[in-house]
Amino acid sequence: MIPLEKVRQRAESDAKTYGYYLNPDPEFLQNLLQGLKENEERLGYPSCPCRLASGNLELDRDIICPCDYRDPDVAEFGTCYCALYVRKDLYEGKLPIPPVPERRPKEKQIRSYAPTAETMNEKKTETSAPATETSLQIKKKLWYCKQCGYVVFREDPPYICPICKAKREMFAEIAIRGLPQG
Amino acid sequence: MDVKKVPGKNKENKIFIYALSTCAWCKMTKQFFKDNNIEFEYVDVDLCDDKDKDKIKEHILSLGGSLSYPAIIINDKTLITGFRKDKIKEVLMI
Numbered sequence: 695m696i697p698l699e700k701v702r703q704r705a706e707s708d709a710k711t712y713g714y715y716l717n718p719d720p721e722f723l724q725n726l727l728q729g730l731k732e733n734e735e736r737l738g739y740p741s742c743p744c745r746l747a748s749g750n751l752e753l754d755r756d757i758i759c760p761c762d763y764r765d766p767d768v769a770e771f772g773t774c775y776c777a778l779y780v781r782k783d784l785y786e787g788k789l790p791i792p793p794v795p796e797r798r799p800k801e802k803q804i805r806s807y808a809p810t811a812e813t814m815n816e817k818k819t820e821t822s823a824p825a826t827e828t829s830l831q832i833k834k835k836l837w838y839c840k841q842c843g844y845v846v847f848r849e850d851p852p853y854i855c856p857i858c859k860a861k862r863e864m865f866a867e868i869a870i871r872g873l874p875q876g
Numbered sequence: 877m878d879v880k881k882v883p884g885k886n887k888e889n890k891i892f893i894y895a896l897s898t899c900a901w902c903k904m905t906k907q908f909f910k911d912n913n914i915e916f917e918y919v920d921v922d923l924c925d926d927k928d929k930d931k932i933k934e935h936i937l938s939l940g941g942s943l944s945y946p947a948i949i950i951n952d953k954t955l956i957t958g959f960r961k962d963k964i965k966e967v968l969m970i
Contacts (some may be wrong), residue, residue: 730898733898744899746921777900793959796944800942
């Protein structure tokens with residue numbers, strides 16, 4: 695059991711670090727934190743409570759809270775997709791909290807639904823090989839921020855560098871021979 | 877598929893919601909229908925098995941929707957994605 699207070703403290707600390715605020719509606723906030731807690735207990739990581747997770751960490755990495763889309767969503771709409779993190783003006787009620795369109799690419803959303811257990815079993819039977827990340831078509835790469843040197847090993851570079859806040863365009867791939875796939 | 881029915885006096889329209897058990901917006905949507913005494917059915921997609929999830933995906937996509945929740949289907953044809961209170965009121969004329 696993960697204490698709800700721990701989930702709250704983690705969110706508060708992250709909001710403070712990035713200059714955001716948590717949703718000002720106490721009941722709504724409580725529901726969001728409870729959803730995060732349930733996902734963490736069920737999946738082992740705090741996946742976004744308002745998105746369907748696949749249960750595979752590598753497929754869900756971009757929607758682990760705070761998700762990859764939070765910073766560009768807060769910048770554009772004043773709130774993240776699930777409305778856990780909001781900008782100061784929305785926190786103060788100067789502007790209403792709007793619905794945020796899904797920024798996560800459709801091809802990533804669809805991966806939460808497939809392959810089905812049946813498909814996986816069929817594949818296992820046919821090949822007698824364990825289901826690997828390769829079969830789920832994840833290709834991780836090394837990316838570096840040209841502005842501050844931050845290096846990350848993921849499928850895509852972040853939208854915003856967590857260190858220096860440079861935009862995604864500032865990331866370049868590091869090509870290394872013999873890099874392990876996946 | 878574990879479809880749950882929430883009774884209400886207003887049965888004029890057939891309301892079906894694809895929701896997530898963890899989603900705060902989905903909870904608000906369910907509460908909205910309860911507060912307005914409108915009968916509805918729902919499925920928490922995250923609690924479904926893979927086979928049902930796949931069917932749900934196909935259903936939502938066939939209605940031209942995106943894979944976001946809540947997905948509210950009114951009278952088997954109108955799909956509203958997200959808790960858009962004004963849009964729901966407009967369609968239900970309440």
